[in-house]
Amino acid sequence: MTQKASAPTDSGPNRLFLLAIGALVVVGLAVVAIVAGSRGDDGDVAAGSGDAGSGGDVVLDGQETADIAVAGDALPPLPEGVRIADATNDPAYGLAAPTLSGTGFDGGEVVIEDDGRPKAIYFLAHWCPHCQAEVPTIQELIDEGKLPADLDVYAVSTAVDRGRGNYPPSSWLQDEGFTPTVIRDDDAVSALAAYGASSFPFAVYVNQDNQVVARTAGSMEKGQLEQLWQATATAP
């Protein structure tokens, strides 16, 4: 063993040859990644054109935050440590949800108001890992047809921070193929504060009379989301 080990010593040519082989292998892997990556891009483009048929790509106006008007009394904050708040433990239960008037990422007007329809409103921060995990779950439920016909789903893009990960939120939500209507919060997170958010993702469920029936903090399992949607759609 020792003899075999000492045979190929630090001799220059042998060493350089081995280093060159190593470098070649790494370069080969880089080429494989680039080729495979470019093929993946083609696939994404195809998927994107498929999406375009079912709704079209949103033309973004380049702004990640925008002015938003909040009308009505702000909801009290969700008690600390509470993940799912309802009639039993939410001081906001039965209170009127504030009206939000602003714009989406395409610059189009978005209003979340008392329109006689139950709603699920999700406050999402682009940098929050749980939000990143929950967005596809919400979309999955929608794609599977689990969204009750009587329920509208909205999202509020909030707490935007250029210095944090997964920026910008407009690209993130577009890449996820997120179909619910999105409204931009302002730099002062006025909408977030008005709904008494405690952590991300934060969700507020509102009945047909615009009263808060539940609020949740943190990500929910798919089954929990479905239950909340069903309960909100049929809430008195």
Place this chain on the structure above:
Amino acid sequence: MDVDTVTLFFALLAGLAAATAILILVSAVTNDRFGVIGTLRPVSVEFAAAVAVTATFGSLYLSEIVGYEPCRLCWVQRAFMYPAAGLLVTALMVGRRQGRSGSSPARTLVGAAGLLAVVGLPIAAFHRYEQAAGGIGEFCDQDNPCSLRWVEEFGVVTIPVMAGAGFAAIIALTAVSLTGRTPIDDTQQLKPKASTEQYS
């Protein structure tokens, strides 16, 4: 080059690192029947340093350029990978200055890097377990859970898998380097023997 291409490249490198570690392990078990260990030994420190430096800059790329926020377990793994990179590069420089990569100070540095990797590997394995188990886990906060898979290539290669493959390769390559005898070691061992004979 987009992020997907870079992460795919990292995953392929991780596969290469894991394959190297397995090849060395199998060779060690079979008493190096095919001469793999003997062939790799002259460049083992260089390869180990390349693995550690690539892992270091790869993790910095993912966090500082792409924006994937490192979780607590990621930081613990960094605490073992980054110094290992520094030690191995220093070992190469020390070895070169002294004319041979197998000099005693260089071997100490290589050994220290190997020990860091020995600690880092089970942490990476635990992180992968946390990812598989899901949930927030006891080690991480709710806003930045260890269970989140920022990268997932081939359905299994996540960031801790890449780190684990890197640690495994560093362990194997430093072991290959340390188990070998270099000309300078032979010379150093001969000297005291000669002087003992002189005094006897």
